[in-house]
Amino acid sequence: DAGVTQSPTHLIKTRGQHVTLRCSPISGHKSVSWYQQVLGQGPQFIFQYYEKEERGRGNFPDRFSARQFPNYSSELNVNALLLGDSALYLCASSLPELNTEAFFGQGTRLTVV
Amino acid sequence: DAKTTQPNSMESNEEEPVHLPCNHSTISGTDYIHWYRQLPSQGPEYVIHGLTSNVNNRMASLAIAEDRKSSTLILHRATLRDAAVYYCILIRTGANSKLTFGKGITLSVRP
Numbered sequence: 590d591a592g593v594t595q596s597p598t599h600l601i602k603t604r605g606q607h608v609t610l611r612c613s614p615i616s617g618h619k620s621v622s623w624y625q626q627v628l629g630q631g632p633q634f635i636f637q638y639y640e641k642e643e644r645g646r647g648n649f650p651d652r653f654s655a656r657q658f659p660n661y662s663s664e665l666n667v668n669a670l671l672l673g674d675s676a677l678y679l680c681a682s683s684l685p686e687l688n689t690e691a692f693f694g695q696g697t698r699l700t701v702v
Numbered sequence: 703d704a705k706t707t708q709p710n711s712m713e714s715n716e717e718e719p720v721h722l723p724c725n726h727s728t729i730s731g732t733d734y735i736h737w738y739r740q741l742p743s744q745g746p747e748y749v750i751h752g753l754t755s756n757v758n759n760r761m762a763s764l765a766i767a768e769d770r771k772s773s774t775l776i777l778h779r780a781t782l783r784d785a786a787v788y789y790c791i792l793i794r795t796g797a798n799s800k801l802t803f804g805k806g807i808t809l810s811v812r813p
Contacts (some may be wrong), residue, residue, distance in 0.1 A: 593745075616783075621802075622800065624801075624803075629715065630801030630805065631787075631789060631804055631805055631806055632746065632801070632803045633803070634800045634802065635802065637800055645800050647800075679744075679745050681745075683803075687805070690748035690751070691738075691748065691801060692738075692748070693745030693746045694745050695744060695745055697743050
């Protein structure tokens with residue numbers, strides 16, 4: 590079975606631009622979460638979606654938004670990019686039951702110049 | 703969210719056991735203890751989790767103190783591939799699947 594897949598793997602954008610990152614969860618997983626990891630830090634929670642509804646949101650500005658599609662894939666959108674948005678963006682999928690493991694993708698490395 | 707405290711780094715020799723500690727003195731009765739690890743240039747990977755009893759799986763063992771205020775991840779025979787950042791995370795029953803990562807502990811393995 591394919592794991593969590595994210596695209597693109599690397600991306601370079603200019604300040605002020607918009608970016609869309611994509612995630613395909615493991616087959617059968619209905620929950621998708623997004624995390625931002627800046628260099629030297631642990632991942633920080635951005636969003637969780639389950640059955641196309643937002644179930645949780647971290648402390649990120651409104652420039653960050655996401656959505657989940659009927660096939661449970663997800664997009665993370667970031668508007669008006671800042672240099673500080675440069676990071677590794679990770680997607681994780683899991684089963685809806687509590688306390689089950691989360692499976693992470695390899696991430697998208699975003700560089701804002 | 704209850705907080706966890708881990709040392710910044712540890713070193714181990716290959717093929718020797720490694721004990722990675724985690725303190726969580728404010729843990730509540732409904733918090734599960736999860737461990738994830740992140741190898742260089744990869745996303746985090748689930749290792750093990752437990753509530754009260756010690757747990758074993760193919761990757762590691764988790765020893766939980768009787769008062770649950772600390773736990774230890776045990777790698778029985780470290781390999782070079784085990785060099786990674788290890789995160790100890792508490793997840794409350796009834797909460798969503800949000801993972802709150804700290805800085806983790808960086809494990810180096812010497813050949």
